[in-house]
């Protein structure tokens with residue numbers, strides 16, 4: 001190894017060691033969102049990114065599986081076809097079932113392959129590199145911020161490549177197709193993972209998301225059961241509540257404006273990944289009038305607008 005390579009390897013390795021040796025803010029400070037907490041993530045940002053790079057290099061046996069082959073085959077094929085010829089997007093639309101107005105469901109990941117993603121995420125949770133949990137939730141062992149805009153995010157390159165693929169190739173064009181008004185309010189990405197467990201994080205009160213579109217994906221593997229933890233969606237027009245229990249690998253794609261809540265979990269655990277799209281400076285579409293769909297060839301594209309660094313939490 002040349003001196004330069006050797007020095008780089010040493011510098012990277014020390015990043016991993018230094019990150020592991022960091023003193024995390026206390027759980028109480030995290031729950032209270034003390035200024036020291038923000039300072040911790042901000043001042044260690046580069047160190048943590050370097051540590052995650054190093055960790056990824058040491059875990060290629062896990063990271064190599066975190067790619068498009070995890071996507072359920074029918075959706076993967078329909079998406080490939082739509083990118084080739086946007087006029088064939090109906091094949092993609094056909095795979096999404098509308099469960100209530102503005103809420104659709106489909107098989108995103110192949111359940112048989114989900115354990116590959118879970119093994120990678122568990123290893124990341126066990127990497128001893130500080131990973132920032134979503135909200136003020138500091139009990140949440142496996143929850144983590146996923147997008148580069150968030151301090152303390154999961155900066156491992158193999159995960160970031162996968163995340164970008166899901167957002168750019170899948171979530172954005174599908175959202176534009178199902179929610180025409182999202183066009184132009186979808187250049188920015190945001191994401192986090194959650195794990196609900198009895199006695200830990202258990203529920204979420206009714207709320208709307210500050211997103212144009214939200215994709216919520218259940219990452220439980222087949223046979224990994226849980227009790228409770230249903231996600232309720234509210235139809236504001238009719239007052240009707242639709243209670244959903246997502247099967248392994250199923251994604252629910254909804255307008256951020258649809259009110260929803262997670263019921264308490266009473267047994268087992270539920271792991272999911274929540275992905276948001278919104279516009280620059282967190283703009284989301286306003287008003288209730290449905291807009292006309294942009295031409296398919298315009299929708300099946302990736303915005304060239306730069307990512308800003310505004311994060312909702």
Ligand SMILES: O=C(O)CCC(=O)C(=O)O
Pocket residue numbers: 204209216231260261262272274
């Ligand atoms: O529990 C869920 O799956 C819903 C999560 C959610 O709505 C959120 O994090 O905003």
Ligand SMILES: [Fe+2]
Pocket residue numbers: 207208209260
């Ligand atoms: Fe939500």
